[in-house]
Amino acid sequence: MIVAHWPPISATLCPKFSGHVNKPLKGLRSFTFNSSFSFKASFRCYCIKNENPNKISSEEGFSVLGSDIPWDSGSIWSTMAFYFFSLHIPFSFGGLSVVAQILHQPVIDPQTEALSILTLQTLELIGALLLLNYTAKPGYRFSVFRDVIINLGMSKRPQDRHAVGWSSPTAVNNPILKEILLSSNVSEIACILVYCIVTPLLEETVYRGFLLTSLASTMKWQQAVIITSAIFSAAHFSGENSLQLFIIGCVLGCSYCWTGSLSSSIVIHSLYNALTLTITLLS
Structure with a gap:
């Protein structure tokens, strides 16, 4: 049996702690234990300044979007104008009017409306x-189409009900949307497919996958996110929800950049x- 005594614990403190301390800590007494060796214990505290000259700033390192894009930077706005x-x-704000004329119905029933929107x-x-x-560069054309499908990156939010009063899905407690959801199981499934699959795919492909990617290659990513979000909000033609849509666009844009x-x-x-659908349905 070996009797071991703990030596005084020395602690070299940081400069701001008044220098050097070398005193035994109170409360430590001799004790015995079964062992074949003895050891010393000491603790040291160091203030280390971590300097890395090659460290990338948070502003530069947040976005991973590059400057090499599949589209010509000179055709960004002409492509967006053509899409718009x-x-x-035509599809979001005039499509239901065409359907109503084809069916010779001034007002479309909720189930037909839901299927038409889908x-x-x-x-x-x-x-x-x-x-x-x-519109992609020759070397990117088929790869762009393939990558978008793989990433599920295209969708558009239906918000117009031009012929029968369709309004933006961002409006919670929307009576027209609630009427469609409650009309039948088919209408409910169609709304879920539109809002949760088709719309996110379309809008994210156009506004984030194309527009934000293209703008970020010619300017700071923060500016690109703001411009893209403003266009995203304006494209919904919803004045009362414009600020909400702009904020959502910024969140989606930052997520994509990150x-x-x-x-x-x-x-x-x-x-x-x-x-939004859940709140509308339960309200």
């Missing part, structure tokens, strides 16, 4: 994919729309 006036407005949004999604693939993948922004977008 040839796909977005069809129109799907067509807009396909059109947006074809447009982005066609991860470099549309998956994160699509999931956030889908969850937000699902929450």
